[in-house]
Every structure is written in C-alpha cells, then in structure tokens.
Amino acid sequence: MGDHLLARSVSISVFTGHAELRVPDRVRTLSARAPGVGRAAGGVAVRIGVFGRGHVGAALGHALAGAGHEVRYGVRDPAEDRDPPDDGSAGLLSLPEVGRWGEVLVLGVPYGAVQEVLKAAGDLDGKIIIDPTNAPKPPTDERSSSQIIAGFVPTARLVRAFNTVPAEVMINPLFENGRASTFVCADDRLARVTVQSLARDIGFDAVDAGPLSSACAIDRLLAVWRVLAFDAGLGRNLAFELLRR
Numbered sequence: 001m002g003d004h005l006l007a008r009s010v011s012i013s014v015f016t017g018h019a020e021l022r023v024p025d026r027v028r029t030l031s032a033r034a035p036g037v038g039r040a041a042g043g044v045a046v047r048i049g050v051f052g053r054g055h056v057g058a059a060l061g062h063a064l065a066g067a068g069h070e071v072r073y074g075v076r077d078p079a080e081d082r083d084p085p086d087d088g089s090a091g092l093l094s095l096p097e098v099g100r101w102g103e104v105l106v107l108g109v110p111y112g113a114v115q116e117v118l119k120a121a122g123d124l125d126g127k128i129i130i131d132p133t134n135a136p137k138p139p140t141d142e143r144s145s146s147q148i149i150a151g152f153v154p155t156a157r158l159v160r161a162f163n164t165v166p167a168e169v170m171i172n173p174l175f176e177n178g179r180a181s182t183f184v185c186a187d188d189r190l191a192r193v194t195v196q197s198l199a200r201d202i203g204f205d206a207v208d209a210g211p212l213s214s215a216c217a218i219d220r221l222l223a224v225w226r227v228l229a230f231d232a233g234l235g236r237n238l239a240f241e242l243l244r245r
C-alpha cells in the first residue's frame with residue numbers, strides 16, 4: 001500500500017440535497033489546501049486514537065497521521081508489540097489509555113471484538129467514535145450494526161464511515177479519474193461534520209448520508225462492491241464515487 005497506488009473507480013449518480021455544513025473550529029484544517037489530499041499542518045490537529053493496528057486501523061491511522069493529525073494506536077498489550085508504527089504516530093498505548101487520550105476514536109478491530117474493546121476502553125462519554133467495521137452477517141433486526149454498537153456506548157457519538165471501501169482505498173482514495181466517496185452516517189450532527197472533515201483531509205469525497213439508521217441502506221453497497229471486486233474480477237482496488245449536480 002502506498003501513495004503510488006492508483007485504482008479503478010465506479011461512479012454512481014445519486015441526487016443529494018444535503019447542504020454543505022460548517023466545520024467546527026476545533027477540526028478546521030488549512031483552507032489553502034492542495035487539490036489532492038488535505039493537510040492539517042498549520043490548522044488544528046485532532047488527537048485520533050485508533051483501536052487495533054490491522055488493515056483498517058493501520059490504513060486510517062497512517063492516512064490521518066500523514067494529513068497532520070496526531071495518531072496513537074490502542075492495542076491489547078503495547079509492551080508485546082515488536083513492530084512500532086513508522087508513520088509519525090507516537091507509539092502504542094493500551095486500550096484505556098488511547099480511549100482517554102483520543103478526541104476521535106476509530107474502531108479498527110473486528111466487529112465481534114468491538115463490545116469488548118469499548119468496555120476495556122473505559123469512559124468514552126462524549127467521544128466521537130468512527131465505526132468502519134462490518135458485521136460478518138447483517139443484524140437480524142431492523143437496526144444497522146452501527147446502531148447496535150452505539151447501544152454499547154450510549155453517551156459517546158458514534159459515526160459510521162469508511163466501511164464501504166477497502167483498506168487499500170482508505171490509505172489512498174485518489175484515483176486516476178476521481179476520488180472515492182465515503183458515506184458518513186451519525187445521529188449527532190457535529191460528530192458527522194467532524195468525521196466528514198477528517199475524511200476530506202485524507203482525500204475522500206465525504207458524503208453526508210444522514211442518521212445512523214441510514215447505514216442499513218448504505219451497507220447494501222458492500223454487496224455490490226464484493227460482486228464487482230471478487231465475482232466480476234475487478235479486484236479490491238475499487239471504490240464508489242458519488243456524482244451530483
């Protein structure tokens with residue numbers, strides 16, 4: 001994975017009436033950005049704690065650190081980790097340490113481990129938590145898997161994002177012919193705007209997709225992605241781009 005990666009994009013055209021939302025001061029980044037990936041340097045760097053350092057955790061952590069944010073990873077046993085990050089993020093913390101430290105937290109762990117990780121992380125009152133996880137099977141009730149996760153941390157602000165793109169695209173959403181869209185859902189409007197801003201910092205087209213309940217519909221894109229990536233043989237370096245006018 002690296003900045004040289006180019007990928008094919010699949011464009012979908014959907015009308016959206018969402019107006020551009022104001023970015024909160026704490027998260028605003030440089031207004032004079034390069035047209036490609038944004039940079040937080042000179043703007044406000046957000047403290048981002050990433051639970052897990054697998055494909056998703058490492059990809060989002062690396063991209064966000066590269067965009068000028070402060071990134072630390074929370075792992076089960078920091079002392080045991082013999083492969084410290086080389087992306088400018090300042091080392092590894094325990095799960096409760098990263099839970100306390102991060103202003104924004106990322107769930108870079110399997111869906112089945114989320115409840116345990118959130119419990120180990122301690123008091124997450126008011127924290128913005130990004131959920132890019134995918135449940136192996138969709139929930140059997142009407143709720144999205146993110147709504148179920150939100151129920152584990154009712155005083156935190158859960159945001160669904162990045163789950164419809166592979167780690168290869170998280171680390172580089174820029175394609176020869178466009179940029180990948182990520183669909184951002186949250187019940188808390190400020191949290192939704194904050195995560196849209198972070199997604200733009202790392203090069204995504206961040207789409208306001210409404211409340212967490214919208215994630216049920218958005219998740220159907222995953223089935224389309226899998227058919228195209230695997231059955232149709234287009235490969236994993238594939239993403240959706242939303243066209244608007």
Ligand SMILES: NC(=O)c1ccc[n+]([C@@H]2O[C@H](COP(=O)([O-])OP(=O)(O)OC[C@H]3O[C@@H](n4cnc5c(N)ncnc54)[C@H](OP(=O)(O)O)[C@@H]3O)[C@@H](O)[C@H]2O)c1
Nearest residue numbers: 052053054055056108109110111113133134163165166167
């Ligand atoms: N891979 C993708 O392209 C992609 C794209 C979109 C969404 N997703 C979703 O994102 C989630 C993570 O996927 P991934 O590919 O990043 O998985 P992964 O590469 O297997 O990494 C999982 C990470 O979670 C940690 N972990 C596992 N169980 C834990 C526990 N009980 N407590 C603390 N840490 C734990 C692992 O630590 P150890 O190494 O110590 O076990 C590892 O760092 C999944 O829900 C997946 O469906 C993946």
